[in-house]
Amino acid sequence: MMDHLEQLENLSVHILREAYANFKSLGMLWSIGKDSTVLLWLARKAFFGHVPFPLIHIDTHYKIPEMIEYRDRLTREWKLQMIYGMNEDALSRRQTFPDGQVDRITCCRLLKTEALKSTISGEGRRYRFDHEKGDYVIDRNTDAFTGIIVGVRSDEEGSRSKERYFSPRDKENLWDVGDQPPEFWSQFKTDFKPGTHVRIHPLLDWTELNIWEYIERERIPTVSLYYDQGEGKRYRSLGCYPCTYPIDSESRTIGEIILELKSGKLKNVAERSGRAQDKDDGGGLETLRRDGYM
């Protein structure tokens, strides 16, 4: 008799293995947040302790420093193939919201969506962690990824609730939400036209609560930013520091976070309520997501 978390885990593992069997050039986005870290853990479940494809991090330069430290620590400890990319052009021209040149949505589009697109296609420069040197070097491999595993969940916001497990993106990375392929019986879209790619979403059925329950059950290491350090504040969702605000909460442990989600004041508050860009996008991420945002 399996409980719900085990069922979720089994389906996610199955999806990861289908992706690995069908996509020669596969990568996994790792935002350092709780969801994509659970995803990374599920990959280790699926491949018996290994992660047989590169992890991709999109570096906006505005991530909270602790996130980057944590990324590199796990990379070393778990022997991960770690790659990061960024929008070097926008950063050098200071086309960012913190620099006051563009609004939040445009900043997200430039530093995340555009950076993601060019990192996937190989047109943008990629930096790879060299385990021998213990540091990042320019990655000589510029092949396009054809499968990208992403930790989006359908309970996060409206447009994500319509996603497929295997979701096609055209040459421009556009998501045609009105015309998605059918998907049923654990058979997924694994055939794709040259020049296009597929986003794979193993966490679609997980809720925020499931994520924390699983982190607790599996004892997955997470960033301390999620917990109150005595200031009465903690992050519920992690992003760039200019657009992500901590919430008022005194949860210091995973157990306390779970309790807070189940019965406390967070029971009926949206998870991404600390993300300013969502509000600027008419209450959803739809405009950003159609354009290729995770």
Added chain:
Amino acid sequence: MMKAEEEHISLAIVGHVDHGKSTVLGRLLADTGSLPEGKIEQIRANCERNSKPFEYAFLIDALKDEQSQGITIDSARVFFKTKKRNYTLIDAPGHIEFLKNMVTGASRAEAAFLVIDAEEGVRENSRRHGYLLSMLGIAQAAIIVNKMDLVGFDRSIYERIVTEYTEFLARIGITPLCFLPASARTGEGIAHFQGSMPWYKGPTVLEVLDTFIKEEPPTAKPFRMPVQDIYKFTGFGDSRRIIAGTALAGSARIGDEIVFYPSGKKGRINTIESFNTEARTEIQAGQASGFTLDEQIYVARGELAAKAGESRPRVTTRLRINLFWLGKEPFRKKTEYILKLGTSRVAVFVEEITRVVNASDLHSDTDREMVERHEVADCILKCNRAVAFDLSQDSALTGRFVIVDDYEISGGGIIREALEDKQAWVRDKVFEREYKWERSAISLEMRAEKYNQKPTLIIITGQKNAGKKPVAKALEGRLFSDGKIVYFLGIGNVLYGIDADIKGTGNKREEHIRRLSEATNLLLDAGVIVLATAIELTRDDLEIIRTVIEPERIGVVWTGDPVTTDIPCDLIIPEPRNTEESVSLIKTLMQDRGIIFRPW
């Protein structure tokens, strides 16, 4: 044992467009206090800004273009909780254009509510969705007769709909769980009663929700696990050879003998592997797992693992199926498609379209060349290689498939019957052979590593006098001098020796081919690259060879003009200039396929 409050069930809401599915769902969320703080206020404010009346459906139709059109385009998932358990509610679109999205949503559910508008009555998609629920294998369905407020909560109107729809469902062999009247707009009958329907004594929608039974994986059935992959992470310093997949039915323990189909190969479970768990001794239906075997046999993705001593899956190349079609282009007779069944993926040819049914009025045609979008059909498919499966009525999860057309999943269906094909007699002998096979302690992999080559049969075929034999012999010479273990197998050598007992006794061509293949199979097992020639190899010949020898280990080369074959070739040399050039081309093919090493 799980705590009841932790039970989780997925439920779909289906029905004709505008019959109020999203409103039922929105009302359920609102009346049970399941919405995030401020959500209703936010939507109300949005409506005021755009000067349109507030609707509960807007809670669900999160996408902008849906709100403007007032229809659900794609299935949305909503998480929801009652006192009894947790739910994922899937709001499926009712518009005919979005039937593929309804199928996507409903297929993820264990039970369904089908919504019918009391004023409009039973419509085309009320029926079509009912039909598809049964094909998708959703056994539990309750029917909500919604918008009772528009017909003055009239009992006779409700009962007329109950009678009409019950009759329709009976024709396709479905018995609904129950019918219930409601008005999602006023809230009547959803979470509680407000007194408008004193004649109705049954449960509310919310109460019925909690009576759906959670589906459990079929652990009592024979063991079935489609092989997803074989992992050997030597790059990570891990020497385990793990056969991975999700068990769909039954269970298997360490020490059990596992047989893989269609190949018939077998081995015993040595260990059950997992990461960050206690040591496991058993695999159960529903688990994504992996195991190692006591012997290093060659199995590949696409095979179906079963347990020796339990009922065998069916293995054939011909299937009688029921299909529903969602493709942009019609599904045509005498056309080739890709079939995905379990983890196998094979090319199929549509041999026959026996009957086409309109899923909404049950009208059927027997004389059709194609199946149009949204229709349902009975067909016969011919696969280009054998597949392993169960009949849908015996084991639903291993008896269903999807069809891929032009990169897209375009239809799905269930297998009704395993039909005889021309190779059945050969296959029976192969199963027997594999079952009795005495395995050497030296595995195929060890030999391949030692000899630095993958044992493969290369068949060079073409018209008479196309110079096949000289090419084969020159290739043998070239590979031999490269240091390969290679053997040219002359057909005559088999004909006058191994086939001496049947030589000249009428038309024994198939038996000749079978024996030739078996002799080759021994050489391949010894790690050898085998070269053979055949005059105009036919599809039937090749199918026998592919039944005896794993298709991955066969390469077919056609040489000479004209190309008079319909068999799938790995290489065609239409105008061979000379033997040397042909040899180089075949050698390149062997390097491309990783049969032999390419220096750079």
